[in-house]
Amino acid sequence: MAGQVVRIGAGAGFAGDRIDPARDLAERGNLDYLIFECLAERTLAYGHLQRAQDSARGYNPLLEKRLNAVLPACMAYGTTIVTNMGVANPRAAAYVAIEAARRMGLRIRVAVVEGDDVTARISDATFLPEIGRTVGESGLRLVGANAYLGAEAILPALDAEPHLVITGRVADPSLFLAPLAHRYGWKLDDWATLGAGTAVGHLLECTTQVTGGYFADPPYKTVPNLAYVGFPLAEVDADGSAVITKLERTGGCVTDLTVKEQLLYEVHDPSAYLTPDVTADFSNVRLDDTGGDRVAVSGATGRARPDRLKAIVGFDGGFLAEAEFSYAGPGAVQRAQLAAAIVEERMRNVHGCDERIRLDLIGVNALHATAIRRPVETQDVRLRAAMRTGSRDMAQTLLSEVESLWVAGPAGGGGYRGSVNASVTTQAVYVGRDSIETKVEVLQS
Template sequence: MTVVIGCGAGFSGDRTDAAGPLVEALRRYDAPCALMFETLGERTLAAAQLRRVTDSEGGDEPLLEAFLAPVLADCLSSGITVLGNFGAANPEAARRRVAALAAAANIPDARLGVVDGDDLRDRLASLDWTPWEGERRPLPDADAVVAANAYLGAEPLLEALHRRAQVVITGRVADPALALAPLRYHHGWAPDDWDRLAAGVLAGHLIECGTQVTGGYFADPGVKEVPGMATLGYPIVEVERDGRLVVTKPPGTGGLVTEQTVREQLLYEIHDPSAYLTPDVVLDLSEVTIRQVGPDRVAVSGARGRPAPETLKTTVSFLDGHQGEAEISYAGPNAVARAGLARETLRQRLADRCPPSLRARFDLIGVSSVFDGDVVGQPGSNRGAPDDVRLRLAVEHDRREVVELATQELLALYCCGPAGGGGVRRRHSRRLKTASYLIPREQVRPQVTLYLGDSLHAP
C-alpha cells in the first residue's frame, strides 16, 4: 500500500495559494492521503508567545485562514487528513478558527484533534534541565522566559488519528512528525520498527520545508536553473509500507524535482548524517540512495533507524535587554565614500556617548550587509562601486535608553553630514534570545483533545 502526503507550507509566511494544486493532485490518488502544513520556527514560536501576552485569544498562526480556507472543505469531503502546527503558542485558539472555517463550509461537525503539552513555562522549576551541546547558559529566570516548548514526536498525533480526527492541530512538534503520524496510522508501523520510523521521518524531512525540495531554494541563475519560479509546485511524497518513497510535485506546476534538489534537502540542517536525532527515532542517512525514476520523480530508500533518545529538545525563549536598528541612505557620485564617512563618524560618536557595553554593528547595504561590514566592503576597495548605499546600524544593550541614544545619533546625520543622507528609519524592541536544553522524555506529558466542531468530544 502507498500513503501519499503533501506539504502546503514550509514556514509561517509561505505562499498561501500552494495547497490548491496539492489537494487537486492528492484527490487523484487511489490511496490514503494527508496534507501537512509546517509553519513554526523557534523564533516564530517565541513571537507567537509574545502576541499571546497582549492578546489571550492570539498566539496561533496568523495566516491560518489564508492557508486553509481554500482547501479545507475539499480535504474533509475527500478524506484527506490535515495536520499542521498552526497552534504555535495557542493550539486552542487555532482550533476555534478551524472550527469556524469548517462551519462556514457547512461542515460544523468536523473532527478536530488538538495536541498540546509542549508548553512547559508553568513547570520550569520542576523539570530536569540539561543545556544542549555547546550551550553554557543556565536556565534563565522564570520571569524573563517568554516560551519554553519541547519538541513532541508523532505519538500524540497518531493518537488523534486513531480517534478519527480529520484535522490535527499542534503546537511545537518535530517537523517530520507531521508526516510520520499519518504514515504510522495507515501503514501500521510499530513504535519500535526503527527502520520504518526512520523512513517516515526521512519522508517528512524531505517535504517539511515546502519548495526547498522542488527547486525554490535550489535556484541559482546560470548555475542551477529552475523553471516556473512564480508557480512552484509544493512537494508530495509517496511512501510504501516497507519505507521506500518517491518525492514528486503536482503536475503542471513550476519548479523541478531532481536528484540534486532532493540531495540538498536531504542534508539540510543535518549535523551528523549517521545520527539525526528526532523524538521518534535516530535517523541514519549514511546508506540512503537517491535515483531519478521519471520527470519530477525521485526515489529514495535506505534509511536506517535506531531507538529514539531518552531526552527531548526544548527551546527556551527569553527577554534579555533591548535592541535597535536605524538606517540612512546615500546616493549618487561618491556614495560609498560618503556612507563610509558616516559610518566612521557614527562609530566615534557612539564610543564617546554610549557605555562600552553597547554592542554595535555597521553595514553598508549595497557594499556589504550579509558579511561583516567592518571586514569587507571598505570604501574605495571595490572597482565599479555602487552609487546607492544604505548605512545600517544595529545595536543591543541592557537598557532601552542607551539603544535609543545610539539610533538617535544616526538620525542626527541628517544635518551633521556627510552630504546627501536621507530616508532614515529607526525601530526599537525588546531583545528576544533563545537557548536549547534537554529534558527527560518522561517529564513531558502530551495531551490530545478531540472536538466535533466547537463541541468537546468525550474519549
C-alpha cells in the same frame, strides 16, 4: 482516496509560506494528508509573547487564511490536515479553526495535541549548554519553553479520525511520520521503517526547497517558472520508500540534485540524525531520478531514538532597533563608513550607550560583517545600524541618530527607514522523555 500508497503533501514550510501552492495541492493532489509545518524557534517564542498579552492569541496568524484556502477541498476529498500552527496556544487555534469552518458552512472535528509546553519545568537552575550558564546566571527573562514532541504524541489524535490535527511544538519530520505510521501501523520501535519515514518527512518539511526554490542559482542551476513553484508531495509505500514529486503544471523541478540538497539540509551527521522518534540514518539513501519530476527515495534506516528530548527555551530579548540610510555616487562607501563612525561615537559618548551596536554596509559587508574584507568599488551602498537593548528609549535614540544624518552629514545620503520591535532569543536544553505528558482532546463544531 487511499490506494496502495499514501499520498502526503507539504502545505507550508515556515510561518509565512505561500498559500496558493497549498490550495493547489488540496484541490489537485488527491492527498491522504496535507501537512502544514509553520514553527521555528523564534516563531514559538513570539507566540508565547503574544499569548502573554492576550490569552486568545499565540497561534499562527495565518491559520484562518490557510484553512479558508484548503479546508473545503480537503473535506471534499477526505484529506486530513496536520499542522503545528497551534504554536504556543493549540487550543485557541482549534476554536479559531472551528469558527472558520462554520463560516464556510462546514462542520469539522479537530484533535488538539498538548503537552509540549514545559515552561513550568524550567527554573533558575536549568543549565543552558549553548552559553554555559544557568537560566538564573543568564539574566534573561523567561518567556516560555517547549519540548519537541514526536509522532507518538500525534497518533492518538489520528485515531479519532479528525479532519484537522493541531499541535504546538512537534519536530518537523514527525508531522509527516505520524500519519504514515498511523496508516501503515508502524510500531514505534521499528527503527528502520521509522528512519525511512523520517527521511520522507525531512524531504517535504521545507516545501519548495525540494522542488527547486532554494536550489535555484543561475546561471549554474536554473529552475523553470520559479514564480509559480509548486509544493512537494510524496507517494509513500508501506516500507517507507517513496517517490518525491510535485503537481503537473506547477513551476520548479524535482530532480536527484534538488532531493540531495534537501536531504542534507540541517543534518549535521547523515548517519545519526536525531529526532524524537528515531536516530535516522541517511548515509545509504538511494535516489532514482526517473524524470518527469519524480525521484524515488529508498535506503534510509534508523536506530533507537534518543533518551532525551530537545526543548527550546525562549527569552525576552528586549527591543531590536534597526535603522538604514543610503549613500550613492562616487565615494559612497567612504561616506557611509564616516556615517557609521559618527553614529557609533555619538551613541557611546553623547548618549552613554554601552550596548553592542552592529554597523553594516549593505552591498559591502552586510552578511559577512568583518569576516571578509576586500576592496569594494560601488556607487550605491546602504548603512544599516542595529542594536538589541532593554531600553526602548535607547533603541529610539539609535533611530534618531541615523535619521539625523539627513542634515548632519556626510553628503549624498537619504532614504531613511527605522523600526523598534520587541525581540526574543532562544536557547536549547534537554528534558527527560518520561517527564513529558501529552494529551489529546477532540473538539467538534
